Amino acid sequence: MAKNKDARPPIFAVSVVGLSGTEKDKGNCGVGKSCLCNRYVRPDADNYYSEHTSVLSTIDFGGRVVNNDHFLYWGDVSHRGDEGLDCKIQVIEQTEFIDDQTFLPHRSTNLQPYTKRAAATKLQSAEKLMYICTDQLGLEQDFDQKQMPDGKLNIDGFMLCVDVSKGCNRKFDDQMKFVNSLYSQMVKSKKPIVVAATKCDECVDQNLRDLQAFVTSKKNLILIETSARYNVNIDLCFNALIQQLDKTRGKPKTVSYLEAFKVQ
Numbered sequence: 001m002a003k004n005k006d007a008r009p010p011i012f013a014v015s016v017v018g019l020s021g022t023e024k025d026k027g028n029c030g031v032g033k034s035c036l037c038n039r040y041v042r043p044d045a046d047n048y049y050s051e052h053t054s055v056l057s058t059i060d061f062g063g064r065v066v067n068n069d070h071f072l073y074w075g076d077v078s079h080r081g082d083e084g085l086d087c088k089i090q091v092i093e094q095t096e097f098i099d100d101q102t103f104l105p106h107r108s109t110n111l112q113p114y115t116k117r118a119a120a121t122k123l124q125s126a127e128k129l130m131y132i133c134t135d136q137l138g139l140e141q142d143f144d145q146k147q148m149p150d151g152k153l154n155i156d157g158f159m160l161c162v163d164v165s166k167g168c169n170r171k172f173d174d175q176m177k178f179v180n181s182l183y184s185q186m187v188k189s190k191k192p193i194v195v196a197a198t199k200c201d202e203c204v205d206q207n208l209r210d211l212q213a214f215v216t217s218k219k220n221l222i223l224i225e226t227s228a229r230y231n232v233n234i235d236l237c238f239n240a241l242i243q244q245l246d247k248t249r250g251k252p253k254t255v256s257y258l259e260a261f262k263v264q
Ligand code: GTP
Pocket: 018, 019, 020, 021, 026, 029, 030, 031, 032, 033, 034, 035, 036, 050, 051, 052, 053, 054, 095, 096, 198, 199, 200, 201, 202, 226, 227, 228, 229, 230
């Protein structure tokens, strides 16, 4: 059958998830979800921000970017396939925004705990704007204003981030407990999941080995070793998920963090 040249490229929505919450849950710093999204969507050094705060005032939580949700719309990326099969990837980050007065999670319309909420495949938020960086909050008019299309998205796949660095005031075992319960919710959706080991530039070998054991104990899970800081394997982890979403594409060759870092 002749291919319809005018056919629009398919669009896939990816939800980036991983341990989030108050300082009690996640320690002094996050696992790297925002940085991974930032590197994928806007990779160049001028548009990469290493800090994305989740502690917000009530005003910023209610602004059009956060829009009273615990998720962010990061915009979309045009993906050029090897065989010219293009597609678009819309990127969502599931996080938990903390009130800068009470240090408790902000109250959103969705009252489910993170592990349930982040596994959702239907997201809605009327007139929500694309997130760019922390400074944008409250100064939305000074930044590119792009809306989340139609105010809703259906999630096609998940990027599960697991921080394999030493972490700040957080035990790796506690992170894995959270990841296990998040995974058991996500798996119900039957959507493909790729595990991104984050902060591999500061990798603790034992943490990576424990994560490898978790991945091999599950069916159809792929692990990619990434560093958003040095932009290593960021495209690769999304490409691995795109291949799962569209099996007509060839599997990307997976390479370890060290191999990928060397060829940079
Ligand atoms: P929440 O959304 O608040 O749950 O956090 P998050 O998962 O989005 O984490 P975020 O991306 O904000 O990163 C938290 C901290 O880890 C920041 O200080 C980042 O600079 C740091 N970080 C993120 N990615 C990397 C990385 O690849 N390497 C190193 N060394 N640090 C990183």
